Amino acid sequence: MTSSTFFWIFVALYFTHQVAETALTFLNMAHTRKHQGKIPAYFKDKMDGERYQKSIRYTLERSWFGVVIRWLKVPFLWAVILWGGFSALDGFLSSYLDSSTLIFSVAYCLAIGFILLLTGIPVSLYSNFVIEKKFGFNKMTAKLFFLDQLKMLALGAAFGLPILFLIFWLYEVSGPLWWLWAFLSVFGFELFVAAVYPTFLAPLFNKFTPLPNGELKNRILELAQKIRFKLSGIFTIDGSKRSSHSNAYFAGIGRFRRIVLFDTLQSQLSESEIVAVLGHEMGHNKKRHIQKHLILSFVIEGIGFWILSLAIEWEPLYGAFRAGSLAPYKALVLFSLFGGHFTFFLTPLSNYLSRKHEYEADRFSVEVVGDKASMASSLVKLSKENLSNLTPHPLYSFYYYSHPTTLERVQAIENT
Ligand SMILES: [Zn+2]
Structure with missing residues (x-):
């Protein structure tokens, strides 16, 4: 394949991706607006009309914002590609660093990461301090917002830099199977982070308080014992300092496993x-x-690394993106930035699997706790508090939703 063929394939995929997802969003907005007049029957005696209208306005406003941001990025991205931004960055960095070194490779990735971070901040600011605030969710101060960004930057550097060095080092020293070693090290590292996240990383952002002794704690421990679920602690966190959105999760692997309740969930x-x-x-x-x-x-990451190993040696990749000479760090950057446009049509597949798991977990809860009514009413309350869209377009939820809609879930619970 020539560079120009690959370029036009990318153009076609890129715009198909953008247009398809925009069309889905507009379809969903129209569908939601159509239901504005009447609240779905199931929710009639469970939610007041005002709240329902608010959930529709929230859905519409966030959808609009998503579409605007999506298309604002388009001219910016194409200007960078057509102007030859990826090889220009090469030239810029080589006036400071020796381009044959590992440091150069890492610096290139860092520069790209830094640009992404900077352009992401205004988007995140608007989303939190305008939209979320308007609907009463945002509780964050500007100070907390920037402190969070700094912490994430520091963590990203602490974890990301060694991994990048390792990948480029393995590429240089370990022969044709370098991608396999790189993949295994990255995956092992991800497991490690997942294991220690709740105990060592999450407390950097939130205050963890052990759930006090009492009726609630007893009931949770009783349930855990009944189903032989081992856990190292039950905690509440001060989620309310950022947002009134509510959540609960358990995280960690093995003996680091913790149950975490947002204080907002407890109050709702x-x-x-x-x-x-x-x-x-x-x-x-x-x-x-x-x-x-x-x-x-x-499996997916393994395949990803294997494809990356092929892409590094594949000239049309660099030609199509006007990225100059072959280099593993450029392939890694192009792969991370644009890979999603080649796989977007798989999104519904992974969401389908996730929704299947949600149904199974709901059913499990009903079976072991034996309280259909509470499972159903918790979902209704959560969608009410979080202003979830009660009437998404079926195609939209099929493509995007990692959880079934509230109505689908309560119906399944009632049929359990
Ligand atoms: Zn779940």
Whole structure:
């Protein structure tokens, strides 16, 4: 294939991706607006009309913002590609660093990462301090926002830099199977981060308080014992300092495993509802969803590294993106930036799997906790509090939703 053929294939895929997802969003907006007049029957006695209208306005406003940002990026990106930005960065850096060194490779990736970070900040600011604020969700101060950014930057550097060095070093020293060693090290590293995240990283952002002794704690421990779910602690965190969105999760691997309740969840749900939600979370573990997810990531990342190893040696890649001479760091950057445009049509597949797991976890909770009513009412309350869209277009939710809609879930629970 020539560079120019590959270029036009990319152009076609890129714009198909953008137009398809924009069309889905508009379809969803129209569908949501059409239901504005009447609240779905199931929610009639569970949610007031005002709240329902607010959830529609929230959906529409966020959708609009998403579309605007998506298309604002288009001219910027194409200006960089057509102007030869990727090889210009090469030239710029080589006046400071020796281009044959590992440091040069890492610096190139860092420069790109830094540009992405900077351009992401205004988007994130608008989303938090305009939209989320308008709908009463944002509780963050500007100071906390920038402190978060700095912490994430520091963590990104602490974890990202050694990994980048390792990848480029393996490429130089370990022969044709370098990609396999690189993939295995990166994957091992990801497992390590996932294991220590709840104990060592999450507390950098939130205050973890052990759940005090009492009725709720007893009920959770009783449930855990009943299904032989091992855990190293139950904590509440001060999620309310950032947002009034609510959540619960359990994270960590092995003996680092913790149950984490947002304080916002605790104030929104009754004890029985919290137990039902945690039954759902434990269900993800008992049904081996985490393991299945890990195996899937293992396969996908392995294939990704293998394709990267081929792409590095493939001239048309550099020609199409006007990136100059062959270099592993440029291939890695192009691969990370543009790979998604070649795989976007797989999005519904992974979401389908995720939705299947959600149904299984709901069913598990109903079976072990034995409280259909609380499981269903917790979902209704959460969608009410979080202003979830109650009437997404079926095509939109099929493509984008990692969770079934609230209505789909409560219907499945009632049929359990
Ligand atoms: Zn779930």
